[in-house]
Amino acid sequence: MLVVAIIVLTKFIPAAPPPDRTLTVCAVEIWSDSLMKKFEQIVTDWGNLHNIKTTFVKIPLKDIDMKATDFALTGTGADLEVLPAHKIAIYKDRFMDLTDVAQEIERRFDGFYGTAIDMTSVQGRFYGIPVYAWSHLWVYDKRMLDKHGLKPAETYDEAFTLAKKLKELGEVEYPFGIGLGKDDDAAMFFQALFWANGASVFKEDGRTIAIRSEESKRAIEYVVKLWENKLVPPGAFGWDGASNNKNFLAGSIAFTMNSPTILVQAKEQKPELATNIIHTIYPTGPAGRFSYATGFAFAASRSTKKAQLIKSFLDYFYTRQNYQDLITQGGGSVNPWLKGNENLKIWSDPQLRPSLESLQIEKHIGWPGPVTAAAAEVFDRRIIASIVNNVINNKMSVDDALGVAEVEIRNILEEQNPVAP
Amino acid sequence: MLSVSKFGILRRLLLLAPVGLYLIFFWAYPAVRCLVLSFTNFNVARSSFEFVGMDNYRSIVCSHEMFVPILRGVGLAAIATTLKCALGVAAAFLIDTGGRSARVWGGMLGLPLFLPASLIAILWLWLFYDVGGFVNILFQHFANTKTQIAWLGSKHLAFCVILSAIVWRGFPIFFFGALASIRGISQSVREATLVDGASRSRFWYFVGVPHIAPSLLALLLLSFVFDLGEFESIYLLTRGGPGSATHTATTLAYEIGMQGGRIGYALAILFFIVPVVFCIVILLGYMERRFMQ
Numbered sequence: 001m002l003v004v005a006i007i008v009l010t011k012f013i014p015a016a017p018p019p020d021r022t023l024t025v026c027a028v029e030i031w032s033d034s035l036m037k038k039f040e041q042i043v044t045d046w047g048n049l050h051n052i053k054t055t056f057v058k059i060p061l062k063d064i065d066m067k068a069t070d071f072a073l074t075g076t077g078a079d080l081e082v083l084p085a086h087k088i089a090i091y092k093d094r095f096m097d098l099t100d101v102a103q104e105i106e107r108r109f110d111g112f113y114g115t116a117i118d119m120t121s122v123q124g125r126f127y128g129i130p131v132y133a134w135s136h137l138w139v140y141d142k143r144m145l146d147k148h149g150l151k152p153a154e155t156y157d158e159a160f161t162l163a164k165k166l167k168e169l170g171e172v173e174y175p176f177g178i179g180l181g182k183d184d185d186a187a188m189f190f191q192a193l194f195w196a197n198g199a200s201v202f203k204e205d206g207r208t209i210a211i212r213s214e215e216s217k218r219a220i221e222y223v224v225k226l227w228e229n230k231l232v233p234p235g236a237f238g239w240d241g242a243s244n245n246k247n248f249l250a251g252s253i254a255f256t257m258n259s260p261t262i263l264v265q266a267k268e269q270k271p272e273l274a275t276n277i278i279h280t281i282y283p284t285g286p287a288g289r290f291s292y293a294t295g296f297a298f299a300a301s302r303s304t305k306k307a308q309l310i311k312s313f314l315d316y317f318y319t320r321q322n323y324q325d326l327i328t329q330g331g332g333s334v335n336p337w338l339k340g341n342e343n344l345k346i347w348s349d350p351q352l353r354p355s356l357e358s359l360q361i362e363k364h365i366g367w368p369g370p371v372t373a374a375a376a377e378v379f380d381r382r383i384i385a386s387i388v389n390n391v392i393n394n395k396m397s398v399d400d401a402l403g404v405a406e407v408e409i410r411n412i413l414e415e416q417n418p419v420a421p
Numbered sequence: 422m423l424s425v426s427k428f429g430i431l432r433r434l435l436l437l438a439p440v441g442l443y444l445i446f447f448w449a450y451p452a453v454r455c456l457v458l459s460f461t462n463f464n465v466a467r468s469s470f471e472f473v474g475m476d477n478y479r480s481i482v483c484s485h486e487m488f489v490p491i492l493r494g495v496g497l498a499a500i501a502t503t504l505k506c507a508l509g510v511a512a513a514f515l516i517d518t519g520g521r522s523a524r525v526w527g528g529m530l531g532l533p534l535f536l537p538a539s540l541i542a543i544l545w546l547w548l549f550y551d552v553g554g555f556v557n558i559l560f561q562h563f564a565n566t567k568t569q570i571a572w573l574g575s576k577h578l579a580f581c582v583i584l585s586a587i588v589w590r591g592f593p594i595f596f597f598g599a600l601a602s603i604r605g606i607s608q609s610v611r612e613a614t615l616v617d618g619a620s621r622s623r624f625w626y627f628v629g630v631p632h633i634a635p636s637l638l639a640l641l642l643l644s645f646v647f648d649l650g651e652f653e654s655i656y657l658l659t660r661g662g663p664g665s666a667t668h669t670a671t672t673l674a675y676e677i678g679m680q681g682g683r684i685g686y687a688l689a690i691l692f693f694i695v696p697v698v699f700c701i702v703i704l705l706g707y708m709e710r711r712f713m714q
Binding site for chain 1: 467550551570571659664665666682
């Protein structure tokens with residue numbers, strides 16, 4: 001009876017397509033539903049065109065580190081995955097060489113942005129194909145500024161003065177709305193602040209530790225000054241990635257650093273605030289104007305048996321029509337990492353234009369050195385944030401805190417033992 | 422032809438085979454492989470790795486940043502387990518002495534068991550946010566102040582918040598375990614102690630506690646081991662911050678392994694907990710034997 005049942009059932013269960021007629025694409029879930037839908041549509045359309053069964057899987061942002069590591073280690077879960085771009089250069093030994101595909105795509109457009117190339121290629125070989133980047137901008141509540149005839153800051157010193165003025169005028173208790181803990185926005189802010197002051201974690205060779213410098217001290221003292229003047233919310237050390245969004249929407253801070261997600265949320269929840277949001281690129285410091293690049297790139301496992309399918313899909317994905325539609329559907333939540341897309345209609349919106357402009361000042365993990373595993377680990381483990389914590393909460397001097405950080409970074413460097421490309 | 426006894430042994434082995442195979446493939450092999458990898462410099466960023474002996478373990482012992490979280494995790498597990506046991510037993514005693522309505526309320530105490538740890542962590546975030554968090558709203562209302570308490574921004578308060586989430590989630594296990602044991606005390610024994618003139622507190626101390634102690638010891642061990650491996654509450658609430666003030670072995674291993682790619686080193690951090698677990702197992706076993714005597 002059992003044998004008969006199995007035979008009958010197998011007639012109704014459709015056979016799986018052969019492995020070389022399937023493709024699974026994973027992408028990190030961006031907060032733009034329309035972008036994700038467009039992404040999925042591109043995958044499905046390609047599958048229909050080539051009679052390939054496709055699956056599109058979205059990865060929650062909070063799982064991206066684990067998923068990226070798992071994909072690099074095992075190559076399973078997906079055939080093609082959109083990963084944080086810096087993981088490509090670090091895990092290059094585990095990914096397929098896609099140089100020929102990248103060169104063709106560059107030929108179609110006007111090339112990739114420099115940061116995109118730095119994060120996805122090593123010694124001229126591409127191990128991933130850059131897709132898009134998130135911009136990190138300064139987000140202001142225009143109403144608070146206009147009421148007192150104030151303007152967004154052009155320099156970090158102006159930002160401090162602006163925050164102090166808003167506090168003195170009683171506009172808001174804690175104007176400078178940035179976390180000081182382990183959240184992503186704080187990490188990107190600290191990194192940009194360091195670069196703007198001429199400080200960095202590593203030197204150009206990617207192996208010499210440069211954290212203990214006058215420039216680093218100046219950057220840390222800036223943050224300490226913000227804290228001591230009570231310009232930053234007292235709970236800032238415990239903020240997560242959504243805290244600055246919530247505080248901004250609640251009107252309890254005057255400005256913060258974030259991607260355009262606050263604008264997206266404000267349009268849904270507080271339309272009046274949405275029309276009063278100003279975005280600017282990062283202010284200037286003594287060493288220039290910088291922001292931190294968060295980008296994403298396609299990667300495939302080196303051991304994949306679907307190289308031709310993957311290349312065919314990428315060839316379809318990176319047609320001008322598809323790529324520009326994808327960026328447009330993002331509504332400003334992502335930047336194109338390919339040049340030649342600066343004239344899309346969305347960038348005519350003055351609220352979104354700074355997002356595109358920030359591409360010019362972005363730098364990658366480890367800059368001015370190359371992207372290395374050590375630089376990535378220092379960033380991911382929030383070593384710079386721990387310096388701030390040691391000074392403010394653990395009452396260390398800035399020199400001592402930098403010294404502690406230097407020891408930690410040295411340990412990381414010794415364990416990671418990066419070989420400069 | 423097999424003898425009857427050999428056939429019996431073979432049958433037992435065949436019945437145990439599925440469980441045995443499951444344990445070998447899904448427990449023993451991964452555990453042994455992870456242990457072996459903890460003695461290597463296995464790194465996702467490198468295509469090859471080498472045996473490094475005790476280097477990982479030596480580095481952990483010599484590094485303040487690595488060793489302190491391990492100790493902190495042990496401390497967190499010990500405090501959380503103690504609090505869970507105390508709360509659970511106290512609640513069980515109260516419910517047992519209460520009437521029918523007490524039993525209804527007692528059933529509701531089991532609610533945390535049905536909630537995933539991640540959901541409880543998110544709920545705790547909602548309670549303890551500095552701006553708009555429910556606890557701060559209540560505090561500001563009753564204290565008539567605009568002061569915000571940085572529950573997750575202060576290292577001591579953040580530790581307490583994490584502890585409260587773990588205790589709230591886990592005390593129902595002790596509650597139901599203790600209650601089940603208490604219900605096992607026969608009515609005749611209860612009446613006899615009352616007739617002999619023992620007060621309620623003396624009844625619980627000389628009869629109740631000895632009765633529930635054996636089952637509690639087993640729960641203590643299980644709870645301690647689970648709390649040593651606590652990850653969701655800590656990672657979702659603080660990610661080990663502020664700074665590294667609430668890092669434990671699990672969150673630190675995640676940072677180093679999943680974000681840093683240093684899998685071998687991360688596994689060494691986790692295996693550091695194993696001797697602690699052995700010590701606790703031996704201690705609790707000794708306590709149980711003494712108690713039974």
